[in-house]
Amino acid sequence: MIRKLENTIRCFEYWSNLSVTIHDLTGKLRMILPQERFAHCHRLCRKTKEYSEKQCRSIDIQILQNEIWAFNNCGYKICHAGLLEYVMPLNEAGKRIGIIFAGAIAPPENWEKLHPLLKSNTLDSKLHCDSKFDWERSRQIIEALRMLSITIMHDLKEYTKEKQQLSPTRKEVIHRFIGEFCDQKDLLDKLSRKLYLSVPRTIHVVKEETGHTFQQLRKAYQMRLAAARLRFSNESLSHVAVQCGFDNVSSLHRNFKKYFNLTPLAYRKQYDSDNEKFSDIIDTGDWPGRPY
Secondary structure, three states, rough: OOOHHHHHHHHHHHHHHHHHEEOOOOOHHOOOOOOEEEEEOOOOHHHHHHHHHHHHHHHHHHHHHHHHHHHOOOOOEOOOOOEEEEEEEEEEEEEEEEEEEEEEEEEOOOOOOOOOOOEOOOOOOOOOOEEOOOHHHHHHHHHHHHHHHHHHHHHHHHHHHHHHHHHHHHHHHHHHHHHHOOOOOOHHHHHHHHHHOOOOHHHHHHHHHOOOOOOHHHHHHHHHHHHHHHHHHHHHHHHHHHHHHOOOOHHHHHHHHHHHHHOOOHHHHHOOOOOOOOOOOOOOOOOOOOOO
16 A cells, blocks of 8 residues: 555656655555655655755744644645745644655745745745746646645555454554653553553563563654654653653653763754654554654
8 A cells, every 4th residue: 555655646746846845744655655755755845955954944843833724725845945835734633644845846926916925034046947837737746746645644544454353462552552652650550450451461472572671662663753743742851741741841851861872952953854854763553652
């Protein structure tokens, strides 16, 4: 299914000459799309980040979170470098679970007529873009994006249905449970009740099924959760620490630096969305864990 959907996206990219990026707001889309789809990777975007990654993060995080509610249908985004992307929401049961971005091209001169429009507070056009905006072509792209969004949601529904029909293995149960509740203090007790085992037996089974100790798995998911919050939000370190199950900022700082060889603030500052730094995290199997 992943390869089939990826080929569909690539067909759209070939036809439209636009690069597709997905923002996954719930973690569900990572089950049906390759990891590369969740980072802006087109040439112009990478070039923009060379001189102004902070402003890129500002519009992708702060402005996006404040205004994306208005995008019930396809709209437009103009970043501070003057690049235009199409913005198509992905909804499930009335809830926004993801966003498709397709770009980048040069906006029209009368770009104020674009609606709805997500734009940077300070437009700083430094990049030259050969691809030009065309109103008739834009209508075709919007319709193609609508069909692409329908395909993605259909495949997600089918994948979920297939998973529900299959009884999860004990390994999958362990990963899902630890990933979902990694921030809770009494996680081992809850997991043992979930598996209908004693605590000592649970510790043994986790190691036997996953190849890692309970503490190693929990720490892996905590680090993944902390890294996601640092990348995709402007939350304070104290709030991130609490939401990830750490006693205080010092504990978060100590564990994060040991895990990533970077302090949390340095990670947030230096993070490059074109190169997700998950290589040192334990392979947590099919279940991606809670991203936020």
